[in-house]
Amino acid sequence: QVQLVESGGGLVQAGGSLRLSCAASGRAFGNYGMGWFRQAPGKEREFVAAISRSFGSTLYADDVQGRFTISRDNAKNTVYLQMNSLKPEDTAVYYCAAQKWTYSRNRNEYNYWGQGTQVTVSS
Numbered sequence: 001q002v003q004l005v006e007s008g009g010g011l012v013q014a015g016g017s018l019r020l021s022c023a024a025s026g027r028a029f030g031n032y033g034m035g036w037f038r039q040a041p042g043k044e045r046e047f048v049a050a051i052s053r054s055f056g057s058t059l060y061a062d063d064v065q066g067r068f069t070i071s072r073d074n075a076k077n078t079v080y081l082q083m084n085s086l087k088p089e090d091t092a093v094y095y096c097a098a099q100k101w102t103y104s105r106n107r108n109e110y111n112y113w114g115q116g117t118q119v120t121v122s123s
Contacts, residue, residue, distance in 0.1 A: 002026040002112050004096045009117030012086055016121070020081040022096030022114055029077040030054055033103025035110055036070060036081045038092035038119075045095065049081060050103040059105055064090075086121045093118050 008020040020036070035050040049070040050059045058070055067086075072079040079096060094117050097110035 002029065002032060002098050004098060004112055004114035006094065006096050006114045006117040009094060009119045011120045011122065014086060014088055014121055014123050016086050017082070017084045018086065018119060020083065020094055020096075020117060020119075022079045022081075024077045024079070024098065030074045032098040032100055032112075034070075034072060034079040035097045035099070035103060035105075035107075036079075037095045037097060037107055037110075038090075039095070039116075040092040043092075045107055047105040047107065048094070050105065051079065052103050053101065057103075059103065061105075083119070086119075088121045088123045091119060091121050 003025045005023050012018055033052055036048040037045050038048050039045040047061050051070045051072050067084050069082040096114040098112040099110045
């Protein structure tokens with residue numbers, strides 16, 4: 001079992017930056033692939049980025065590639081999402097998620113979810 005708590009959301013102007021953090025409790029954080037997803041009002045939850053257990057292999061959605069960076073610190077049981085060049089269309093609730101052993105773009109493959117953190121980008 002792993003419990004996830006996101007932080008770092010807020011209000012930022014277009015072009016600005018935010019760094020989201022997701023702190024995991026429970027043992028063996030290094031056994032979990034981690035992902036970030038987001039959900040805007042009236043839309044489905046969509047994939048943003050994912051990172052493998054230990055070698056740092058990453059996946060990104062096309063519309064965040066080159067602007068967002070996912071990383072993890074297994075010693076601190078934390079995964080990060082650095083978001084640069086933010087756009088109003090990035091406004092959403094951002095969720096951290098975990099799945100054992102692997103990582104993917106498919107939200108249905110993630111077993112554990114945080115409560116989400118709101119990111120609002122003003123134009």
